[in-house]
Amino acid sequence: MNDAEPVKVIRLSGELEIGRKDEIRAALCAPADGTPVLLDLSGATYADSIALTELLRFCSEAQRERRPVALVIETPQFARLIQYAGLANVFKVFSQAAEALAYLKESSRK
Amino acid sequence: MAGILGTELPNAGRERLQTPLALTLGIMLLVVVLLIGLGLFVRATVSKAFTDAERIRLARTHIAQLQAQQLNEETGVRGYAVLRLPLMLEPYYGGRANLPLYVRRVRADLTDLDLPKVLPVLQDAARTNYRWVHEVAFPIVRSHRRHTALELRGKVYVDRFRADTDAIDLALAARTAAVNARAQEAVLWVGSFAVAAVVVVILAALVFTVQQYRLNIRLERERAASEEQRRRAVAARAAYETEKRIADILQDAFAERLLPSLPAVSFSATYVPATEQAKIGGDWYDALQLSEDRVLVAIGDVTGHGIDAVVAMNKVRQLLISYALLDATPDGVLERVNFDLVRSKSPLITAICGVIDTRTHEFLYACAGHPPPVLVEPRGRAKLLDFGSLPLGVAVKGGYQTSRVQLAAGAMLVLYTDGLIEYSRDLAQGEAALLEAAEAAAETPAPDPAAQIRDRIFRDRKVADDVAILTIRFLESSAGANLSRRIA
Numbered sequence: 001m002n003d004a005e006p007v008k009v010i011r012l013s014g015e016l017e018i019g020r021k022d023e024i025r026a027a028l029c030a031p032a033d034g035t036p037v038l039l040d041l042s043g044a045t046y047a048d049s050i051a052l053t054e055l056l057r058f059c060s061e062a063q064r065e066r067r068p069v070a071l072v073i074e075t076p077q078f079a080r081l082i083q084y085a086g087l088a089n090v091f092k093v094f095s096q097a098a099e100a101l102a103y104l105k106e107s108s109r110k
Numbered sequence: 111m112a113g114i115l116g117t118e119l120p121n122a123g124r125e126r127l128q129t130p131l132a133l134t135l136g137i138m139l140l141v142v143v144l145l146i147g148l149g150l151f152v153r154a155t156v157s158k159a160f161t162d163a164e165r166i167r168l169a170r171t172h173i174a175q176l177q178a179q180q181l182n183e184e185t186g187v188r189g190y191a192v193l194r195l196p197l198m199l200e201p202y203y204g205g206r207a208n209l210p211l212y213v214r215r216v217r218a219d220l221t222d223l224d225l226p227k228v229l230p231v232l233q234d235a236a237r238t239n240y241r242w243v244h245e246v247a248f249p250i251v252r253s254h255r256r257h258t259a260l261e262l263r264g265k266v267y268v269d270r271f272r273a274d275t276d277a278i279d280l281a282l283a284a285r286t287a288a289v290n291a292r293a294q295e296a297v298l299w300v301g302s303f304a305v306a307a308v309v310v311v312i313l314a315a316l317v318f319t320v321q322q323y324r325l326n327i328r329l330e331r332e333r334a335a336s337e338e339q340r341r342r343a344v345a346a347r348a349a350y351e352t353e354k355r356i357a358d359i360l361q362d363a364f365a366e367r368l369l370p371s372l373p374a375v376s377f378s379a380t381y382v383p384a385t386e387q388a389k390i391g392g393d394w395y396d397a398l399q400l401s402e403d404r405v406l407v408a409i410g411d412v413t414g415h416g417i418d419a420v421v422a423m424n425k426v427r428q429l430l431i432s433y434a435l436l437d438a439t440p441d442g443v444l445e446r447v448n449f450d451l452v453r454s455k456s457p458l459i460t461a462i463c464g465v466i467d468t469r470t471h472e473f474l475y476a477c478a479g480h481p482p483p484v485l486v487e488p489r490g491r492a493k494l495l496d497f498g499s500l501p502l503g504v505a506v507k508g509g510y511q512t513s514r515v516q517l518a519a520g521a522m523l524v525l526y527t528d529g530l531i532e533y534s535r536d537l538a539q540g541e542a543a544l545l546e547a548a549e550a551a552a553e554t555p556a557p558d559p560a561a562q563i564r565d566r567i568f569r570d571r572k573v574a575d576d577v578a579i580l581t582i583r584f585l586e587s588s589a590g591a592n593l594s595r596r597i598a
Contacts (some may be wrong), residue, residue: 007430015535034206045535047526049411049413049414049458050413050414052413052458052501053354053413053457053458056458056479056500056501056504060500060504060505063505064505076538077137077503077535077536077537078533078536080537080538080541081537082458083497083498084479084480084481084497084537085460085479085501086477086478086479086498086500086501087500088498088501089498089499089500089509090499090500090505090509
């Protein structure tokens with residue numbers, strides 16, 4: 001993938017909870033053409049079970065469509081939540097956006 | 111809320127009604143005031159026109175009188191010139207005596223009627239008469255013969271006098287026409303204004319009526335909408351109450367959690383409902399003896415609240431128990447349960463499925479997106495065990511793995527749901543508090559460590575979400591055996 005090839009960046013931050021369900025659902029909208037997705041959660045600090053459900057559904061759908069997805073998570077408490085939810089074992093999680101981009105680049109070459 | 115709406119709407123409506131009403135009344139008041147003002151103006155104008163006309167008529171009578179006096183003078187002198195009879199001079203003397211009086215009256219009339227331009231004409235007439243008297247009448251009266259030249263000059267003076275007085279009369283006639291025209295104009299103006307005012311008032315009344323009609327329609331619509339809103343709110347409230355009641359009943363029915371009573375392992379558990387009734391959720395725990403040595407321990411949490419969550423919880427409990435009775439490994443149980451849940455589009459569920467071997471003190475468990483179990487070593491520190499994998503109901507292949515933990519006598523396991531550590535939204539803080547509470551509970555020989563952990567953590571906090579806690583303590587039978595061996 002060169003620089004011209006697109007990566008869809010989805011950014012969610014703050015406390016992700018039931019009150020923001022519609023916003024989260026609208027944001028987690030993957031492009032139809034299989035473009036790799038960088039899910040930037042570096043500003044997120046908390047997710048309740050409803051928000052986690054949305055994240056999980058988005059990631060597992062991407063996996064089924066063989067669409068490369070990389071998560072960027074910085075805050076330790078959010079990283080812990082993601083570990084609890086099992087996302088870290090199944091999906092690619094990075095602490096820096098550059099690493100995530102490199103991964104997406106590598107996976108689209110394959 | 112409906113009551114407040116019910117009183118608010120008419121008030122707002124009344125305010126909106128007042129604006130066009132005030133506008134219409136204002137226009138009508140203005141029109142009436144203008145009409146009164148114009149009426150007074152017309153009355154004054156017409157009245158002045160009548161007064162002026164009367165004064166002009168009087169002035170014209172005075173002019174006629176003035177001409178008559180002059181005619182008397184001239185007639186007298188002319189008769190005397192022909193007949194020489196003193197009797198013929200009577201009209202002449204009468205005219206001479208009265209003429210100055212009428213000159214004064216006409217002068218006063220002209221001044222009153224504000225016709226200063228005509229005064230020099232009157233002056234000229236008076237002067238002409240004076241010259242006629244002195245230059246023509248006196249010589250003829252004193253002489254005893256005819257003076258044709260004098261008579262001819264007299265005619266010139268007389269003509270001039272007539273012309274002057276006729277000019278004054280004409281000016282007065284013109285003034286009459288002007289006064290009449292002004293009065294007519296005033297009357298016409300008022301007539302036109304009255305017609306316009308009637309049109310404006312009719313238009314204002316029309317606009318007001320239309321406005322009021324539209325407002326009534328709008329008010330009626332709003333009243334209907336607010337009634338509909340109130341009805342919906344009542345219906346929603348009733349639906350909520352019903353759902354809450356059903357959820358409470360189901361929760362109570364499913365909360366019948368009998369724990370196994372075994373010589374080597376003791377169980378304790380607690381369920382803390384959320385402070386908010388609406389948050390009644392799908393947290394559960396189970397401990398069930400599968401065979402002589404094997405006990406199933408499970409804990410889980412269904413995403414969401416209400417009836418759906420309670421029903422899903424019951425379903426997953428039955429599935430777990432059923433598959434645990436068939437399958438030996440916890441990961442296999444979770445895979446099967448997950449498969450069923452994904453197919454039935456169940457809500458997301460986090461769970462731990464574990465099997466305890468009471469003989470070997472082995473703990474096998476698999477975790478599906480659930481917070482990790484806590485292990486308190488005998489007289490040691492508490493720690494979090496391995497965890498991971500996706501929650502149930504997300505993907506067909508959950509990728510669950512079984513972990514194996516060898517437990518020493520005196521060790522204690524704590525399984526719990528996320529409400530126990532997520533109350534502050536800081537997991538690190540929640541985990542630390544849990545580990546400390548678990549250590550404290552393990553140190554005391556109290557029979558109910560689950561309640562102790564609950565009390566320690568929620569000593570000074572509200573329970574925002576449901577919490578379930580299940581503890582499994584491996585009794586120190588071996589230590590007891592050691593002790594008895596030592597005693598022996």
